[in-house]
Amino acid sequence: MLTAGLLVLSGCSAGDLGSSGDSGAGTTISFLADNSDASLSTAKGLADAFNARNTGVTVKVETRPQGGEGDNIVKTRLSTGDMADVFMYNSGSLFTALKPEQNLVALDDQPYVGDLDATFKSTVSAGGKLYGVPFGGATGGGILYNKAVYAKLGLQVPKTWADFMANNARIKAAGIAPVVQTYQDTWTSQLIVLADFHNVAAAQPDFAEQYTAGKAKYATTPAALKSFQRLQEVHDAGYLTTDFASTKLEAGIKHLADGEAAHYPMLTFAVGTIQSQAPGKMQDIGFFALPGDDAGKNGLTVWEPAAVYVPKTTTGKKLDAVRRFVAFVASKDGCDAMAKATTPFGPFLVKGCSLPADVAAPIKDMQPYFDSGANSPALEFLSPVKGPSLEQITVEVGSGIRKAADAAALYDQDVRKQAQQLGLPGW
Structure with a gap:
């Protein structure tokens, strides 16, 4: 996964904020979510809104740890039949x-299935069956950019890598750091x-499948x-900020918001950091997908939201109540x-759902990629294979220490070890 605690919602146990069971007022169901601020706030918001609109069913939220500890607890509770009535997970x-x-109840027969985003459905399906609904909105991976710089220089949002690099040349010539x-x-790093994976998938649609099977490699594809x-x-083009090696996320956001730099390859979750680090500058920030070679296939790499699932141990009146909640x-x-x-x-990845009118511009900029269907899940949603050393390798490439071809071959070795540990065939 991309980065612990910043994007991936995973993990289960402890910290019960309520209990489950039948009461004199009706059926109470337990809803398990991880204990990150965003996940817990979302889970509580759903439970409170549902409880206010429904009689006879009460949703109470339980919490679990994030990360590997939470992953293990989720798997253990499923295998021992001790899972909450409904739960959120990756x-x-x-x-x-x-x-x-x-372990899970299929949801294919539910009336809302046709309203779910098709790309999202592919990430919560197995054996031709659908098992989850979206928990929150999608996150985009691409380029945050300074719209004031673009306006000043008369630049257009690029749809090809060549156009992106041409914009960078114009920006550098104006005395502004391009990236x-x-x-x-x-x-x-x-x-x-x-974020380039949409372009990989556009060029080779079966890459994720072949990569998981050990047949496609970064160095040879x-x-x-x-x-x-x-x-x-x-x-190599000299387009980076001079302090790239020593800068942290918050300082990078400030460079971008202040117009000292024009582009920042980043996830849209960083909008929250912009709001905290550069108040009043949000109107100057926009977002676009990482461009590829073909403008006609321009699209967004998406980090899909977590989902809400129903374990098979939920039955009878509880299952009826959970179905209403889901x-x-x-x-x-x-x-x-x-x-x-x-x-x-x-x-949001449900038909009929819209973003709040006051949502930040970079988030609004993502919507056209979903309206047109021009988006693909990030590779980590399609394959379990991701080597632990990628961020160290990309630091080397991005710093001029290692060439791309050598880095791709090194990363292929890195993922091979991980795939063998997972016991995947073909490795």
């Missing part, structure tokens, strides 16, 4: 590790490589190798409750 590759066909990098926070080459090109989560009222509880980092 979509994508971590979802498949839950053995959904064995912020913040390698003191090493995880941020991965963004160009990871031209479209995937370009992800590392693009990172190298930005450095339908609420996958409705406009549910989206509105989540938006009220915490600031969305991207569009």
Whole structure:
């Protein structure tokens, strides 16, 4: 996953904020969510809004740890039949590790299924069955940019990598740093490589499948190798802020917001950091997808939201009550409750849901990629294979220490070890 505690919602246990069971007032169901501020606020917001609208069913929230500890607890509670009545957990590759066909209730027969975003559905499906609904909005990976700089220089949002690099040349000529990098926070060095995945998938649609099977490699797949080459090109062209090696995320955001730099490869969750680090500058910040070679295939790499699932141990009256709650989560009222509880980092993935009118411009800029269907899940939602050393490798490439081809080959070795530890065939 991209970075602990910043994006990935995972993890379960302890910290019960309520109890489950039947009471004289009706049925009480337990809803398990991780204990990050955003997840817990969202879960409480959903529970409170549902409880206010429904009689006979009460949702009470339980918490669990994040990260690996939480992952283990979720799997343990599922395997021992001790899972909460309904729970929130990752979509994508971590979802498949839950053995959904064995442990989860399929939701294909529910009336809201047709309203769910098709790309999201692919990350919560197994064996042809759907098992989850979105918990929150999507997060985009691409380029935050300074709109005031673009306006001053008469630049247009690029749809190809060539146009992006041409914009960078114009920006540098104007005495402004074209690209912020913040390698003191090493995880941020991965963004160009990871946000490029929509372009990889556009060029080779079966890459994720072949990559998981050990047949496609970064070093030998031209479209995937370009992800590392693009990172190298930005450095070699002299387009980085001078303090890229020693800068952290917060300082990088300030460079961008103050117009000292024009672009920052980043996730849209960083909007919250812009609001805290550069109050009053949000109107100057926009967002676009990382450009590829073909303007006609321009699209966004998406970090899909977590999902809400129902364990097979939920039966009878409890299952009926949970179905009502899950339908609420996958409705406009549910989206509105989540938006009220915490600031969305991207569009909701349920038809009929809209972002709040006052949401920040970079978040609004994501919506067209969803309206047109021009988006792809990040590779980590399609494959469990991600080597632990990627951020160190991308720091080297982005700093001019290692060439792209060498880095891609090194990363292939890194993921091979991880795939073998997972016991995947073909490695």
